[in-house]
Amino acid sequence: MSAQHASTTSTTGAHDLPAFAGRHIGPSQGDVEAMLQVVGHESLESLVDAALPGAIRTDGPLRVEPAASESAVVEELRALARRNQVMTSMIGLGYYGTITPAVIQRNVLENPAWYTAYTPYQPEISQGRLEALINFQTVVSDLTGLATSGASLLDEGTAAAEAMTLMRRASKVPAGAVLLVDEHLFPQTKAVMQTRALPLGIDVVVADLTSVGSATSLRAAAGDRDVFGVIVQYPGADGEVRDWRAVAAAAHEVGALVTAAADLLALTLATAPGEWGADVAVGTSQRFGVPMGFGGPHAGYMSVRAGLERSLPGRLVGVSVDTEGAPAYRLALQTREQHIRREKATSNICTAQVLLAVMASMYAVYHGPDGLTAIARRVHGHARALADGLSAGGVEVLNESYFDTLTVRVEGRADEVVAEAAQRGVNVWRVDADRVSVSVDETTDLRHLDAVWSTFGVSGSTSVPIEDVQWPTELVRTSEFLTHPVFHSHRSETSMLRYLRRLSDRDFALDRGMIPLGSCTMKLNATTEMVAVTWPEFAHLHPFAPAHQTEGIRSLISDLSAWLCEITGYDAVSLQPNAGSQGEFAGLLAIHAYHEANGQSQRRICLIPASAHGTNAASAVMAGMKVVVVKTAAGGDIDMDDLRAKVEQHRDELAAIMVTYPSTHGVFEDTITELCGLVHDAGGQVYVDGANLNALVGLARPGKFGADVSHLNLHKTFCIPHGGGGPGVGPVAVREHLAAHLPNHPLSAEAGPQTGVGPISAAPFGSASILPISWAYVRLMGGAGLTRATQVAILNANYIATRLREHYPVLYSGHDGIVAHECILDLRDLTKRSGVTVDDVAKRLVDYGFHAPTMSFPVAGTLMVEPTESEDRYEIDRFCDAMVAIRHEIAAVESGDVAVADSMLRNAPHTAKALAGKWEYPYERSEAAFPVGVNAADKYWPPVARIDGAYGDRHLVCSCPPPEAFEG
Numbered sequence: 001m002s003a004q005h006a007s008t009t010s011t012t013g014a015h016d017l018p019a020f021a022g023r024h025i026g027p028s029q030g031d032v033e034a035m036l037q038v039v040g041h042e043s044l045e046s047l048v049d050a051a052l053p054g055a056i057r058t059d060g061p062l063r064v065e066p067a068a069s070e071s072a073v074v075e076e077l078r079a080l081a082r083r084n085q086v087m088t089s090m091i092g093l094g095y096y097g098t099i100t101p102a103v104i105q106r107n108v109l110e111n112p113a114w115y116t117a118y119t120p121y122q123p124e125i126s127q128g129r130l131e132a133l134i135n136f137q138t139v140v141s142d143l144t145g146l147a148t149s150g151a152s153l154l155d156e157g158t159a160a161a162e163a164m165t166l167m168r169r170a171s172k173v174p175a176g177a178v179l180l181v182d183e184h185l186f187p188q189t190k191a192v193m194q195t196r197a198l199p200l201g202i203d204v205v206v207a208d209l210t211s212v213g214s215a216t217s218l219r220a221a222a223g224d225r226d227v228f229g230v231i232v233q234y235p236g237a238d239g240e241v242r243d244w245r246a247v248a249a250a251a252h253e254v255g256a257l258v259t260a261a262a263d264l265l266a267l268t269l270a271t272a273p274g275e276w277g278a279d280v281a282v283g284t285s286q287r288f289g290v291p292m293g294f295g296g297p298h299a300g301y302m303s304v305r306a307g308l309e310r311s312l313p314g315r316l317v318g319v320s321v322d323t324e325g326a327p328a329y330r331l332a333l334q335t336r337e338q339h340i341r342r343e344k345a346t347s348n349i350c351t352a353q354v355l356l357a358v359m360a361s362m363y364a365v366y367h368g369p370d371g372l373t374a375i376a377r378r379v380h381g382h383a384r385a386l387a388d389g390l391s392a393g394g395v396e397v398l399n400e401s402y403f404d405t406l407t408v409r410v411e412g413r414a415d416e417v418v419a420e421a422a423q424r425g426v427n428v429w430r431v432d433a434d435r436v437s438v439s440v441d442e443t444t445d446l447r448h449l450d451a452v453w454s455t456f457g458v459s460g461s462t463s464v465p466i467e468d469v470q471w472p473t474e475l476v477r478t479s480e481f482l483t484h485p486v487f488h489s490h491r492s493e494t495s496m497l498r499y500l501r502r503l504s505d506r507d508f509a510l511d512r513g514m515i516p517l518g519s520c521t522m523k524l525n526a527t528t529e530m531v532a533v534t535w536p537e538f539a540h541l542h543p544f545a546p547a548h549q550t551e552g553i554r555s556l557i558s559d560l561s562a563w564l565c566e567i568t569g570y571d572a573v574s575l576q577p578n579a580g581s582q583g584e585f586a587g588l589l590a591i592h593a594y595h596e597a598n599g600q601s602q603r604r605i606c607l608i609p610a611s612a613h614g615t616n617a618a619s620a621v622m623a624g625m626k627v628v629v630v631k632t633a634a635g636g637d638i639d640m641d642d643l644r645a646k647v648e649q650h651r652d653e654l655a656a657i658m659v660t661y662p663s664t665h666g667v668f669e670d671t672i673t674e675l676c677g678l679v680h681d682a683g684g685q686v687y688v689d690g691a692n693l694n695a696l697v698g699l700a701r702p703g704k705f706g707a708d709v710s711h712l713n714l715h716k717t718f719c720i721p722h723g724g725g726g727p728g729v730g731p732v733a734v735r736e737h738l739a740a741h742l743p744n745h746p747l748s749a750e751a752g753p754q755t756g757v758g759p760i761s762a763a764p765f766g767s768a769s770i771l772p773i774s775w776a777y778v779r780l781m782g783g784a785g786l787t788r789a790t791q792v793a794i795l796n797a798n799y800i801a802t803r804l805r806e807h808y809p810v811l812y813s814g815h816d817g818i819v820a821h822e823c824i825l826d827l828r829d830l831t832k833r834s835g836v837t838v839d840d841v842a843k844r845l846v847d848y849g850f851h852a853p854t855m856s857f858p859v860a861g862t863l864m865v866e867p868t869e870s871e872d873r874y875e876i877d878r879f880c881d882a883m884v885a886i887r888h889e890i891a892a893v894e895s896g897d898v899a900v901a902d903s904m905l906r907n908a909p910h911t912a913k914a915l916a917g918k919w920e921y922p923y924e925r926s927e928a929a930f931p932v933g934v935n936a937a938d939k940y941w942p943p944v945a946r947i948d949g950a951y952g953d954r955h956l957v958c959s960c961p962p963p964e965a966f967e968g
């Protein structure tokens with residue numbers, strides 16, 4: 001451990017717990033005792049002993065440092081922050097200085113109404129963030145000149161990799177065709193694509209496409225092979241703004257698609273890729289107000305031309321209508337996604353980058369098209385002034401046409417120049433021994449130009465005129481963008497503030513009430529844990545800044561890595577994956593590389609239980625594996641007979657099994673050790689999906705009970721907020737024999753082993769700037785606090801199961817009816833008898849002031865409830881009371897007293913507008929809107945009534961609808 005950690009544990013007496021544990025954990029000691037009585041156990045220890053199989057229990061306390069107080073932890077973070085040296089970054093390569101408008105920083109990034117929200121699967125309570133996302137989609141679609149944009153991807157590198165597979169799916173050229181990559185792509189993007197291409201058997205050919213002018217020359221550049229896709233950077237990594245029209249035409253002639261990796265700010269001035277022939281555009285929206293954060297998180301983007309929208313990876317927001325006929329937003333075309341299509345999904349993306357997409361969209365809303373253009377002109381003006389000064393001083397600038405980046409010839413002096421610039425407080429980029437590049441951004445001013453000029457021993461002008469762009473007219477943008485009124489209405493801070501408030505008021509986030517989503521662990525994201533995220537010492541670091549300038553964050557990363565190893569029982573961890581899905585992919589790549597190193601590359605079968613999360617199967621396919629499904633037995637456990645049979649059948653080709661533990665059924669299966677043994681005996685590896693680690697921390701360690709690799713979701717167990725659907729961090733943790741095959745990074749030797757599988761994210765440490773959140777959580781809780789949190793998470797779930805069991809069958813449980821940290825309420829029989837569906841119950845819960853539990857996963861027709869340790873007894877009782885009251889409402893339908901179509905359940909959620917309008921329901925307004933437990937003064941009003949999802953898929957609209965649509 002690197003920081004000076006004060007041992008300032010204060011205790012709550014009886015349990016010797018840090019004071020913070022009492023704030024993170026909802027139920028008080030008295031509540032715990034009362035709840036234990038309800039579930040029939042004397043102590044947390046006896047409950048946990050009964051819940052977990054003895055064979056997997058850890059034998060001692062967690063060995064992490066004793067907890068510190070909140071103020072001490074903030075001090076420690078400050079000490080780490082001081083060890084980072086924030087220089088002016090002119091490195092570029094997809095990461096730029098940007099000014100986050102304070103109104104957006106305070107009211108989005110630092111506002112729990114935005115950052116504690118969940119993915120908008122329940123659209124009626126997510127209209128605010130859905131509107132923000134449709135604004136994001138409009139920004140991307142307008143600027144790139146392509147019809148449809150998704151609602152964010154994980155970063156530019158992975159977005160380019162997704163474009164590669166999209167182009168492969170969409171192109172009709174035969175298998176064996178190659179992806180042709182222009183050499184001016186960002187180096188990390190090329191590397192991420194290589195990592196993704198390898199297991200899929202896609203050959204990537206990198207070539208200089210600048211002079212390609214015909215189908216013949218395009219094929220020649222590809223080594224005379226068929227080409228299914230071409231990807232170019234616009235402007236290039238060297239800064240050059242190239243005209244790719246001829247390349248696009250040639251590509252189309254040979255049946256290939258074209259992707260432009262494009263800079264959104266440059267696109268305010270440069271011809272949109274969709275206008276010069278690109279089929280797909282990808283990139284990052286980082287420089288739209290999202291700090292560099294040592295690499296992330298930022299929202300990657302992808303947009304596509306008409307006809308490709310059904311192939312888009314990730315989430316897409318569309319417009320539909322509610323039952324009152326009003327327009328309403330919701331996620332569109334979900335049947336493309338991994339949770340439905342599993343191994344046939346368009347990609348494995350689940351958690352994306354919603355919070356950052358919201359920030360970028362609001363940056364565009366605040367500045368509008370004129371403001372964005374002015375920023376771009378200013379950036380370009382500074383780049384021109386820089387170039388002029390250098391050229392006048394005899395320095396050779398290699399660009400002819402550029403937006404913000406110059407490549408400069410320095411003949412063998414690159415290291416010297418980089419060091420000289422650093423002396424003056426500026427980081428420039430070493431391209432190779434003979435060239436450096438310098439990027440200008442929104443934050444650049446004359447002082448920075450002066451620093452660069454003096455590095456080269458020249459001087460430049462003392463003012464920066466804002467002139468027209470200096471590239472050929474064919475590439476000068478003429479088309480309008482962001483014409484929708486939303487991008488013209490919020491210029492004043494007052495108006496912007498109110499717009500943000502209006503949208504967040506439409507949403508239900510953790511700051512309003514419990515979000516009992518099974519498998520999602522919506523626990524407290526404590527304010528102290530969040531504070532360091534926006535400190536400049538973490539927020540303003542470029543991911544490729546020299547190691548000696550970033551000691552503090554690296555030290556934090558190594559602390560957190562060590563703690564995660566201790567907690568999980570693994571030997572090594574990579575924090576690079578920026579979502580659970582990416583951790584899965586990295587873990588499976590490690591398994592494949594291990595088999596290959598042992599001469600067993602034929603091992604490609606991945607066993608996956610029927611109940612697994614959809615990302616598992618989608619990740620396995622991305623890692624070049626073949627999915628074989630293992631059945632579920634009657635009690636919900638893995639069918640061990642089927643497993644034995646499948647292991648036997650595929651013995652020689654078995655690569656791995658992927659299991660979630662405790663299972664997605666919310667049960668600690670006794671058979672886990674036997675399962676590990678079976679798979680190992682057949683030469684396979686065991687992947688334990690760690691999404692449910694909140695039920696294990698301090699009690700059992702996957703790396704010690706037989707697993708070889710796990711991903712964790714720091715945005716679940718380790719308190720990173722969900723952000724409305726991202727950001728996330730999905731570290732992959734492995735045992736010693738897989739450590740050599742963890743991800744690494746071409747631009748950062750410390751990011752992973754030399755023998756690693758390549759980068760799976762654009763940045764060496766993924767979403768590094770949010771790691772202080774998890775670091776602070778571990779420091780605040782210490783080993784005892786973390787263990788207690790797990791115990792109470794299990795207690796809370798069992799308390800709910802016990803209270804609700806007589807009203808709704810609890811689908812699966814272990815011995816004595818004990819569940820793990822979540823429980824599944826089975827509504828299937830009730831639905832058969834009454835016609836009331838899980839959907840009806842989920843929407844009715846909105847009237848009661850709750851976010852619905854997870855619907856129909858892992859079993860259709862059920863609700864999966866995970867309260868987490870952070871919910872207190874009051875809120876848990878309020879939820880149970882609501883569920884009981886809803887059960888009575890169902891009973892009235894069951895008995896025939898009320899027709900389901902006329903029931904409060906089917907007509908939920910009830911809006912204020914419905915209440916004020918003509919009332920035609922056979923129940924009272926007050927019953928609809930103020931059911932038991934709802935205080936009229938605190939009522940959450942859903943802004944729309946129930947949304948018709950299918951309508952929206954039939955009439956796909958994925959950018960801002962005209963305001964008239966909302967009239968009436």
Ligand SMILES: Cc1ncc(COP(=O)(O)O)c(C=O)c1O
Pocket residue numbers: 349350351519520579580581582613615616660664689691692713728730
């Ligand atoms: C069991 C399980 N595995 C994997 C994932 C994927 O994680 P992410 O959404 O971070 O990609 C989830 C997400 O909810 C999950 O519940």
